[in-house]
Amino acid sequence: MTPDLMEEGTRRMQAVAVKAAQDTESGGRKAGYSRIATPGEVDTTHGRILYLEDVHVSFDGFKAINGLNLDIAPGELRCIIGPNGAGKTTMMDIITGKTRPDSGTVFFGSTIDLLRHNEPQIAQLGIGRKFQKPTVFEQLTVFENLELALKTHKGVKHSMFFRLDSTQSDRLAEVLHTIHLAGSVHRMAGELSHGQKQWLEIGMLLMQDPKLLLLDEPVAGMTDDETARTAELFLRLKGQHSLMVVEHDMSFIATISEKVTVLCDGSVLAEGTLAQVQADERVIEVYLGR
Numbered sequence: 001m002t003p004d005l006m007e008e009g010t011r012r013m014q015a016v017a018v019k020a021a022q023d024t025e026s027g028g029r030k031a032g033y034s035r036i037a038t039p040g041e042v043d044t045t046h047g048r049i050l051y052l053e054d055v056h057v058s059f060d061g062f063k064a065i066n067g068l069n070l071d072i073a074p075g076e077l078r079c080i081i082g083p084n085g086a087g088k089t090t091m092m093d094i095i096t097g098k099t100r101p102d103s104g105t106v107f108f109g110s111t112i113d114l115l116r117h118n119e120p121q122i123a124q125l126g127i128g129r130k131f132q133k134p135t136v137f138e139q140l141t142v143f144e145n146l147e148l149a150l151k152t153h154k155g156v157k158h159s160m161f162f163r164l165d166s167t168q169s170d171r172l173a174e175v176l177h178t179i180h181l182a183g184s185v186h187r188m189a190g191e192l193s194h195g196q197k198q199w200l201e202i203g204m205l206l207m208q209d210p211k212l213l214l215l216d217e218p219v220a221g222m223t224d225d226e227t228a229r230t231a232e233l234f235l236r237l238k239g240q241h242s243l244m245v246v247e248h249d250m251s252f253i254a255t256i257s258e259k260v261t262v263l264c265d266g267s268v269l270a271e272g273t274l275a276q277v278q279a280d281e282r283v284i285e286v287y288l289g290r
């Protein structure tokens with residue numbers, strides 16, 4: 001195809017897209033639904049960064065997720081609690097593309113259909129996930145771990161020639177400060193305490209500037225002091241990022257929570273402030289009263 005023909009083709013496609021957008025009742029919003037967005041573009045004008053509706057997943061006939069509805073506002077710090085087997089991990093697996101639901105809707109912002117993306121694409125779109133166990137590179141320094149997280153995110157192939165530019169250096173310094181590791185920049189990650197390794201891994205996610213962070217039992221195994229500093233860290237992150245924190249440690253939840261969602265049997269049992277869900281008889285019966 002000649003360059004002229006390609007240009008003409010592109011012009012026609014753009015005209016068709018504009019016309020389709022104008023033809024919808026909502027002036028284009030509907031036409032934009034399900035499109036594959038470019039990284040950095042998340043439409044939160046409708047007040048939601050994450051939206052799950054009527055999601056179902058069965059494993060060999062067992063309903064692990066059963067009509068799950070949930071939405072998270074931009075900048076919100078949402079705590080998720082619930083008994084073992086409630087479906088918390090499975091829910092995160094669905095959001096990050098690790099598990100495909102049998103049915104339902106899962107949107108990032110109002111235009112990005114997460115079910116049309118795979119795991120690496122979802123990470124590139126700006127959803128970062130922290131698993132329970134720290135997975136840092138023990139033989140590298142704190143600095144090198146953070147630098148590597150950036151390289152990996154940017155898809156740098158020839159890492160020997162990669163140099164941080166000044167914006168990236170500033171970002172790294174800012175992240176080091178946020179995760180309480182500015183004084184440990186040249187220490188090997190393997191020498192850090194359990195809590196410090198957790199912070200480093202959160203820092204590695206922050207280097208990729210995620211819009212939504214999913215954190216699975218982040219304070220499990222931490223000392224009281226590390227737990228308190230993690231609470232501080234999360235309170236600092238909220239607003240700039242949206243956070244979904246799954247935890248069993250209720251005193252930690254009490255320190256950080258605004259809105260709490262209680263999952264049970266694969267769907268939402270209760271939602272509200274911690275005081276509200278703690279007073280809910282159904283929540284006491286299945287979870288808190290154990």
Ligand SMILES: Nc1ncnc2c1ncn2[C@@H]1O[C@H](COP(=O)(O)OP(=O)(O)OP(=O)(O)O)[C@@H](O)[C@H]1O
Nearest residue numbers: 059060062064082083084085086087088089090091
């Ligand atoms: N791949 C799988 N195959 C079969 N069953 C599964 C699979 N993944 C999860 N399940 C089942 O689905 C249910 C929900 O599990 P899930 O791990 O999501 O719960 P959870 O709320 O994260 O629990 P916990 O607090 O113990 O981590 C459990 O009964 C679990 O055994």
